[in-house]
Amino acid sequence: FLNDDTEVEAGWLRALVEVAESEPRAGAVGSRLLSPDGSLQEAGSILWRDAGTHQVGHGLPAGSDSYNRVRQTDYCSGCGLLVTRDAWGAVGGFDERYFPAYFEDVDLCLSLRARGFRTLYAPNARLVHHGGASLPDDLRALVAVRSGRRFLAKWGDSLRDFDPPPADGDRDAAVAAAILRAERRPLPALQPEAADPRPSAPPTEVEALRVQVGALQAAVALGDELLHQLRGEHARMEGLRALTGRVPGGRRAAAWVARRLGVR
Numbered sequence: 001f002l003n004d005d006t007e008v009e010a011g012w013l014r015a016l017v018e019v020a021e022s023e024p025r026a027g028a029v030g031s032r033l034l035s036p037d038g039s040l041q042e043a044g045s046i047l048w049r050d051a052g053t054h055q056v057g058h059g060l061p062a063g064s065d066s067y068n069r070v071r072q073t074d075y076c077s078g079c080g081l082l083v084t085r086d087a088w089g090a091v092g093g094f095d096e097r098y099f100p101a102y103f104e105d106v107d108l109c110l111s112l113r114a115r116g117f118r119t120l121y122a123p124n125a126r127l128v129h130h131g132g133a134s135l136p137d138d139l140r141a142l143v144a145v146r147s148g149r150r151f152l153a154k155w156g157d158s159l160r161d162f163d164p165p166p167a168d169g170d171r172d173a174a175v176a177a178a179i180l181r182a183e184r185r186p187l188p189a190l191q192p193e194a195a196d197p198r199p200s201a202p203p204t205e206v207e208a209l210r211v212q213v214g215a216l217q218a219a220v221a222l223g224d225e226l227l228h229q230l231r232g233e234h235a236r237m238e239g240l241r242a243l244t245g246r247v248p249g250g251r252r253a254a255a256w257v258a259r260r261l262g263v264r
Helices: 012-022 085-091 104-114 137-155 168-184 205-246 250-261
Strands: 006-008 026-034 040-043 045-047 053-055 081-083 118-129
Touching: 012 026, 012 081, 012 118, 026 085, 026 104, 040 053, 040 118, 045 104, 045 168, 081 085, 081 104, 085 104, 104 118, 104 137
Parallel strands: 026 118
Antiparallel strands: 006 118, 026 040, 026 081, 045 053
């Protein structure tokens, strides 16, 4: 899987395949993500008990040789992810309830682990991830909150196996401990049989159209949700506007705030 806001470096796919072929229980293999300025964006990721996440190595300068070994990790970003065919079939693919983005990759890696597959980080599979370019700004926050709630509802009990989020002053030690614990966390017995068998033949034109219609319907529902949210914000602003009109000096104060914020 490759996002449309990524640029792969030479040898990227070969590096993913080599790691997958070296580990019999590999289910997913993730990339070393770089920001456009060359700094490290992610070298595998940590999942905390509260469903928060941490991108290992985020912000390290360009050329850093930290996190340069293959290791098992809680999850890897789906923006540059290899999933083996057996593992994909065992879990039935991505959970479509996370459409169009956020937490679908975390969910997939937890589903793979539940069936005995490992998620591995491949340091030589390098790609540049521009980040956030796959969704418009006005939808990003809404989608992230909605997907996060769905993830918690599905995996809340399983998150007890993960470390609590660290205090601000203890982050480095907590990250190091979580990396080590992810490597040592025992896997359940391997269950490669398909949870949701899919036909091996390519989809028919009707099936492909049905998928596209479903995606369009989900996009419309998301737009309706955003519109509902914006209407609620507008109603609150109108309520504040009416209130300032009844408070001495309220209109002048509101005008001053509007000028400071660049709002007309």
